[in-house]
Amino acid sequence: MSDVDHGQNIDLRDLWDQAVSTLSPGAKVWVYGAKPLSLHDGILIVAVQDDLTRAQLESRVRPALEQALTSRLGRDARLVVTIDPTVLDDLETNLQVDKDTPASAELDEDDDLDETDEPADRDGLTPSWVSRPAAVGPVSSEQHRNSIAEARLNPRYQFENFVIGSSNRFAHAAAVAAAEAPGKAYNPLVIHGDSGLGKTHLLHAIGHYVLNLYPSSRVRYVSSEEFVNDVINAIGENRTPALRRKYREIDVLLVDDIQFLERKESTQEEFFHTFNALHNENKQIVMTSDRPPQELKTLEERLRNRFTWGLQTEMLPPDLETRIAILRKKASNEKLTAPADVLEFIASKVQTNIRELEGALIRATAFANLNGTTVDLQLAQIVLKDLVAEGEEPEISIGLIMAQTAAYSEFTIEELCSTNRSRDLVLARQIAMYLCRELTELSLPKIGQEFGNRDHTTVMHAERKIRKLMAEKHAVYNQVTELTARIKQQARQS
Numbered sequence: 001m002s003d004v005d006h007g008q009n010i011d012l013r014d015l016w017d018q019a020v021s022t023l024s025p026g027a028k029v030w031v032y033g034a035k036p037l038s039l040h041d042g043i044l045i046v047a048v049q050d051d052l053t054r055a056q057l058e059s060r061v062r063p064a065l066e067q068a069l070t071s072r073l074g075r076d077a078r079l080v081v082t083i084d085p086t087v088l089d090d091l092e093t094n095l096q097v098d099k100d101t102p103a104s105a106e107l108d109e110d111d112d113l114d115e116t117d118e119p120a121d122r123d124g125l126t127p128s129w130v131s132r133p134a135a136v137g138p139v140s141s142e143q144h145r146n147s148i149a150e151a152r153l154n155p156r157y158q159f160e161n162f163v164i165g166s167s168n169r170f171a172h173a174a175a176v177a178a179a180e181a182p183g184k185a186y187n188p189l190v191i192h193g194d195s196g197l198g199k200t201h202l203l204h205a206i207g208h209y210v211l212n213l214y215p216s217s218r219v220r221y222v223s224s225e226e227f228v229n230d231v232i233n234a235i236g237e238n239r240t241p242a243l244r245r246k247y248r249e250i251d252v253l254l255v256d257d258i259q260f261l262e263r264k265e266s267t268q269e270e271f272f273h274t275f276n277a278l279h280n281e282n283k284q285i286v287m288t289s290d291r292p293p294q295e296l297k298t299l300e301e302r303l304r305n306r307f308t309w310g311l312q313t314e315m316l317p318p319d320l321e322t323r324i325a326i327l328r329k330k331a332s333n334e335k336l337t338a339p340a341d342v343l344e345f346i347a348s349k350v351q352t353n354i355r356e357l358e359g360a361l362i363r364a365t366a367f368a369n370l371n372g373t374t375v376d377l378q379l380a381q382i383v384l385k386d387l388v389a390e391g392e393e394p395e396i397s398i399g400l401i402m403a404q405t406a407a408y409s410e411f412t413i414e415e416l417c418s419t420n421r422s423r424d425l426v427l428a429r430q431i432a433m434y435l436c437r438e439l440t441e442l443s444l445p446k447i448g449q450e451f452g453n454r455d456h457t458t459v460m461h462a463e464r465k466i467r468k469l470m471a472e473k474h475a476v477y478n479q480v481t482e483l484t485a486r487i488k489q490q491a492r493q494s
C-alpha cells in the first residue's frame with residue numbers, strides 16, 4: 001500500500017503505524033482497526049468503524065497524530081477521518097486469511113504480518129485492499145469515449161484542469177480519494193459551497209478518474225433536476241422499474257445540486273431507495289449542494305440523515321493567488337494570451353465566482369482578438385469596466401435576460417422558448433442561454449427548463465458556441481456586449 005505525496009513514494013501503512021506508535025496507550029484504543037486510505041497534499045484519510053470512534057479520534061487523538069505525521073512527512077499534515085462500518089470486519093477477515101491461506105504459510109519470517117492481507121498493488125495508485133469495481137481487461141479508446149458519454153461527463157472538467165488552493169484543497173483530496181477507492185473512502189461524499197466554486201468540476205473529475213482507473217465501471221452524472229424529471233416522467237408513463245434499473249445498476253453515482261430535491265416528495269422517496277440500494281452494495285455516491293445537508297430543511301429527515309453518513313467537505317471562494325492561478329491555467333488550456341498584470345487585474349475584480357472570473361478573461365481576450373491585437377492592462381480595464389466590486393452587483397433574473405434579448409433581437413419570449421430553429425432565432429436563443437450562464441447563478445438544467453424544457457446539454461452547447469463565436473465574429477461580440485450592458489442597466493434601475 002503506497003501513495004504519492006509531493007513526489008515522494010510513501011508506504012501508508014508504515015506511515016500510519018509510525019504515527020500511532022507515538023500515542024499513549026489510552027489514545028491507541030481509538031485507532032484500533034483504523035485504515036489509512038490515501039494521502040494527498042499532506043491530507044491523510046483514515047477510515048474507522050463508527051461515528052463514536054471518529055468523534056473520539058478527532059477530539060482526543062488528532063493533534064498528536066497530526067504532529068507525528070507532520071514530522072514524518074516534513075510538511076504540514078492533516079488527518080481526515082471517515083466512517084466505514086466494515087473496517088473491523090476486514091481486519092478480522094484478513095487475520096483469518098493470514099492464518100488459513102497457504103500463501104501466508106509461505107511467508108518469510110521477517111515479512112510484516114500487517115501487510116499480508118494486501119495483494120501486490122497492480123497499478124501502484126491506491127491501497128489495493130480496497131474493493132474496486134471489476135475491471136475487465138483493457139478497453140479501446142472508443143469504448144472509453146463511449147463510457148464518458150454514457151456517464152454524461154464534461155471532458156473539460158478533469159482533475160488535471162483543477163487548480164488547488166487553500167479554499168478547495170480538502171474537497172479536492174476527498175474527491176481524489178473517493179475516485180481511487182469508490183464505495184470505500186467515504187460514502188456518500190458531499191461537496192458543498194456557493195455557486196461557481198468548482199463543485200460540478202470536481203464531480204465530473206471524479207467520474208473521469210474512476211473511468212481511467214477502472215475502465216469497466218459504470219459511472220453516471222446526473223443533475224438533481226434531471227433526476228426529478230426522470231422520476232416524474234417515469235411515474236407518469238408507468239416506467240418506474242426501468243428508472244430503478246437505470247440508477248441502481250451503477251458503480252458510481254454523481255448527483256449535482258441536491259438542494260433541488262427539496263420539497264419534491266415523490267422524488268425524495270425514489271432517491272431514498274436508490275441511495276439505499278447503492279449504499280448497501282458499497283457503490284459510491286457523490287453529491288454536491290449549495291448548503292451542508294443539515295441545512296436542507298425541507299428534505300426528509302431520513303435522507304438528510306443519510307447524507308451525513310460519510311464525509312462532507314466545503315468549498316470556499318478562492319483567494320487572490322488561486323484566482324490568478326485559475327486564470328493562468330484557463331488561458332493556457334484555451335490558448336488565450338494575456339499578460340500577468342491583466343490576469344491580476346481580473347482576479348482582483350472578480351472575487352467569489354470562478355465562472356465569472358473565466359467569463360471576464362474570455363471577454364477581454366475575445367475583444368482583443370477581434371481587433372487584431374493582444375490584450376493589455378489598459379484594454380482589459382476598458383473592456384471590463386462594468387465589473388463592479390462584489391456586493392454591488394444587482395440581481396439579474398432569467399426573465400429580464402429573456403425580455404431584453406427578445407426586445408434586442410426582435411423576437412418574442414415565446415419564440416425564444418419555442419422549438420422553431422430558424423437561424424437568427426437559434427442565435428438569439430443561444431445568446432440568451434449564454435447570458436443566463438454568465439449573469440445568473442442558475443444551473444444548466446434550470447436554464448434548459450426555462451427555455452422550453454430543453455436538456456441541460458443544449459445549454460452547455462449554447463454556452464460553448466457563443467464563446468467561440470464571440471472570438472470569431474465582431475457582430476456577435478458586439479451583440480453580446482451591448483445586451484449585457486442593457487441587462488445590467490435595467491437590473492440597476494429596477
Ligand SMILES: Nc1ncnc2c1ncn2[C@@H]1O[C@H](COP(=O)(O)OP(=O)(O)OP(=O)(O)O)[C@@H](O)[C@H]1O
Binds near residue numbers: 193200441
Ligand atoms: N479550482 C478550479 N480550477 C480550475 N477551474 C475551476 C476551479 N474551480 C472552478 N473552476 C471552473 O469554474 C467554472 C464554474 O465551476 P462549477 O460549474 O464547477 O461550479 P459549481 O460550484 O458547480 O457552481 P454551481 O453551483 O453554480 O453549479 C467551471 O468552468 C470550472 O471549470
